[in-house]
Amino acid sequence: MKKLINHPDDFVRESLEGMAVAHSDLIKVHFEPNFIYRTDVPVPNKVALISGGGSGHEPLHGGFVGMGMLDAACPGEIFTSPTPDQMLEAAKVVSSGAGILNIVKNYSGDVMNFELAAELALSEGMRVLNILIDDDVAVQDSLYTQGRRGVGTTVLAEKICGAAAERGYELKQLAHLCRQVNINGRSMGIALTSCTPPAKGSLMFELGEKEIEMGIGIHGEPGRKRMPLRSADEITEMLALSIIEDAAYTRTLREWDEEKEEWVEIEIIDLPFKKGDRVLAFVNSMGGTPLSELYIIYRKLAQICEQKGLQIVRSLIGPYITSLEMQGCSITLLKLNDELIKLWDAPVKTPALRWGI
Amino acid sequence: MKKLINHPDDFVRESLEGMAVAHSDLIKVHFEPNFIYRTDVPVPNKVALISGGGSGHEPLHGGFVGMGMLDAACPGEIFTSPTPDQMLEAAKVVSSGAGILNIVKNYSGDVMNFELAAELALSEGMRVLNILIDDDVAVQDSLYTQGRRGVGTTVLAEKICGAAAERGYELKQLAHLCRQVNINGRSMGIALTSCTPPAKGSLMFELGEKEIEMGIGIHGEPGRKRMPLRSADEITEMLALSIIEDAAYTRTLREWDEEKEEWVEIEIIDLPFKKGDRVLAFVNSMGGTPLSELYIIYRKLAQICEQKGLQIVRSLIGPYITSLEMQGCSITLLKLNDELIKLWDAPVKTPALRWGI
Numbered sequence: 001m002k003k004l005i006n007h008p009d010d011f012v013r014e015s016l017e018g019m020a021v022a023h024s025d026l027i028k029v030h031f032e033p034n035f036i037y038r039t040d041v042p043v044p045n046k047v048a049l050i051s052g053g054g055s056g057h058e059p060l061h062g063g064f065v066g067m068g069m070l071d072a073a074c075p076g077e078i079f080t081s082p083t084p085d086q087m088l089e090a091a092k093v094v095s096s097g098a099g100i101l102n103i104v105k106n107y108s109g110d111v112m113n114f115e116l117a118a119e120l121a122l123s124e125g126m127r128v129l130n131i132l133i134d135d136d137v138a139v140q141d142s143l144y145t146q147g148r149r150g151v152g153t154t155v156l157a158e159k160i161c162g163a164a165a166e167r168g169y170e171l172k173q174l175a176h177l178c179r180q181v182n183i184n185g186r187s188m189g190i191a192l193t194s195c196t197p198p199a200k201g202s203l204m205f206e207l208g209e210k211e212i213e214m215g216i217g218i219h220g221e222p223g224r225k226r227m228p229l230r231s232a233d234e235i236t237e238m239l240a241l242s243i244i245e246d247a248a249y250t251r252t253l254r255e256w257d258e259e260k261e262e263w264v265e266i267e268i269i270d271l272p273f274k275k276g277d278r279v280l281a282f283v284n285s286m287g288g289t290p291l292s293e294l295y296i297i298y299r300k301l302a303q304i305c306e307q308k309g310l311q312i313v314r315s316l317i318g319p320y321i322t323s324l325e326m327q328g329c330s331i332t333l334l335k336l337n338d339e340l341i342k343l344w345d346a347p348v349k350t351p352a353l354r355w356g357i
Numbered sequence: 358m359k360k361l362i363n364h365p366d367d368f369v370r371e372s373l374e375g376m377a378v379a380h381s382d383l384i385k386v387h388f389e390p391n392f393i394y395r396t397d398v399p400v401p402n403k404v405a406l407i408s409g410g411g412s413g414h415e416p417l418h419g420g421f422v423g424m425g426m427l428d429a430a431c432p433g434e435i436f437t438s439p440t441p442d443q444m445l446e447a448a449k450v451v452s453s454g455a456g457i458l459n460i461v462k463n464y465s466g467d468v469m470n471f472e473l474a475a476e477l478a479l480s481e482g483m484r485v486l487n488i489l490i491d492d493d494v495a496v497q498d499s500l501y502t503q504g505r506r507g508v509g510t511t512v513l514a515e516k517i518c519g520a521a522a523e524r525g526y527e528l529k530q531l532a533h534l535c536r537q538v539n540i541n542g543r544s545m546g547i548a549l550t551s552c553t554p555p556a557k558g559s560l561m562f563e564l565g566e567k568e569i570e571m572g573i574g575i576h577g578e579p580g581r582k583r584m585p586l587r588s589a590d591e592i593t594e595m596l597a598l599s600i601i602e603d604a605a606y607t608r609t610l611r612e613w614d615e616e617k618e619e620w621v622e623i624e625i626i627d628l629p630f631k632k633g634d635r636v637l638a639f640v641n642s643m644g645g646t647p648l649s650e651l652y653i654i655y656r657k658l659a660q661i662c663e664q665k666g667l668q669i670v671r672s673l674i675g676p677y678i679t680s681l682e683m684q685g686c687s688i689t690l691l692k693l694n695d696e697l698i699k700l701w702d703a704p705v706k707t708p709a710l711r712w713g714i
Contacts, residue, residue, distance in 0.1 A: 002549045002567070002569075003549070003589075003650060004549070004589045004650035004651075004653060004654055004686060005589050005650060005653055006588045006590055006653065011649070011653070012649075014589075014653045014656055015649040015650070016652075017652075018651075018653055018656035018659070019652050021655070021656065021659045022652065022655050022672050022674055023672075055649065056647075058647060058648040058649045058652075059648055063648070192360070192361070209359075210359070212359075231362070231364075232362050232363050232371075233363055235361065287645075288644075288645040288647075288684075289361060289682065290413075290415060290645075290676075290679060291420070291676070291679075292368070292369075292372040292412065292413070292415045292681070293360060293361040293362060293372070294361075295372040295373075295375030295376050295379065296363065296368070296371045296375055297361055297375070298375040298378070298379050299371055299374045299375035299378065302375075302379075315379050315380075317379055319648070319676070322647060322648075324647050324649070325646065325647050327359065327682060328361075329361060349712075352648075354711065355706075355711050355712070356714065357712070357713065
């Protein structure tokens, strides 16, 4: 295993320590339990946004803590869900009294622990809502997931909801907005190589020398199929058409009902893209793929969107939701409206995403 | 070769096409000859900044074109110097009449071609100065270089001089500033893995399974030595101490003398860091190393700087000057003063670096 690490057991802690000293103007890190939080929390009268998940996807989520995005992020061990005590302690630190929105990627461990954390926070008198992101069109019922996995749309939801919280959206409005982002975002990824979790010390999965995994999950979960390496244009077409042409997907997701005071199943339908839609096009590196290749993917994606009548009005290109050093990429398309565009463009100041300030 | 590409011959062009459509609000791309330029050039009364070099180091340089940084960037083929005609055509497009500063990494091909381009531009009546960056303390007289190679300090010079040009520094002031950045910046890198240039189709060099190259060049040039993989802390210490403890380095670099109208040799001495210095700490990924590992490096670097009495007042962490998908990192320390800090903090809006706007 060739990595710039000391001991695998210290990987997450030392990486967080590095973040803390590098970005002390923006964030602080609390250890045991681990969470990253804005230096200026609680922000008076603002709904606090919390996310989290296994480490190994950096900059997600810790790199998105700061003005205009998350109030706190809870990192688990590599590819391992964070625990409810992390989320509860983070909630206590960032809570202004205006409520807490947990943005949760749809992995069973994350969902369960964020539900437990929400119940603990509720019992301490906080208002908390959890919204799930399940945007990965590749497969349903994966290794660690019921239904679709949550991937690239999470980054966009954190940015958009972060801006909305900053502008005074109250908790229910914000939960609604986050749900809308999820409904309008779709993703799919591909792996050229595997990656090596430090504690495992060996490849997470094996891929043949000329083989790729179409529809890969960010923890190496199997995708739709393995196939021989194709050209960038063919790969982009497979990803983009899977995203654009997928039929409407109806599923139920669990959310907390504040009136009934219980978890309820909400029916969510993601509507397929249609001609004339304005979209944000997000081409993401899995970690080990250089920017030059992402632009080759973006080039073809832009052509396909044009053919399909989708107008790309915003874009994001780079490593934002990664799988350690895995080579590969994912594409996310998010249908935008005027509100989402305004929120996307709003100022943000985090370690990994910054503009307007 | 596993890459997200179509044909190796189309790699650079297609990547540039992707950049152009992705960032049409900031940049345009001219093809044959290839260069990337700001949409709003020529910027009246502003000295124009141009840089360039082989492709494969993205986002350097094209990703740094925009308000507050470069006016144009000339990308060569992968790891191959751009040609004088690219530089000349770029100069014609961005020239406002206030002069042109070429920021040139010290590789023989780049130096020669930027000198030729400067002479061509001079003969067309433009004022042009070239400043070389040669900050890599690892080795002298490398595969493609006389003296020290130019690496990470280039990114910082482009940002700082870009801000200064925006504020109205005239050409000679700007050349002086760029020289000062070079004198005060030092870098060194390490490779855990090699990388595969698309046209070659095979690894640029071979590294054993547990072997690293200390002092690697960004084109895979040999460094100081090969050694068994060490811990992140040991590697950071070797890089940081090489940078901090290196003796003063005196060399002559060629610059254009406007009065004499000829190339002259300028003696340049880089002064070692000393206790109390304020520095910018830049931890750079070679392309394939994830952010989480960069933070582990940064953590130790911050400790070493503290022990050495260096005060880190600004930082930059991420993939900014890369070697395709190479795993590894480099460290750059730049001594700052109030002027440099103000220029570093000034607004910038480019595809790869953006803040304050």
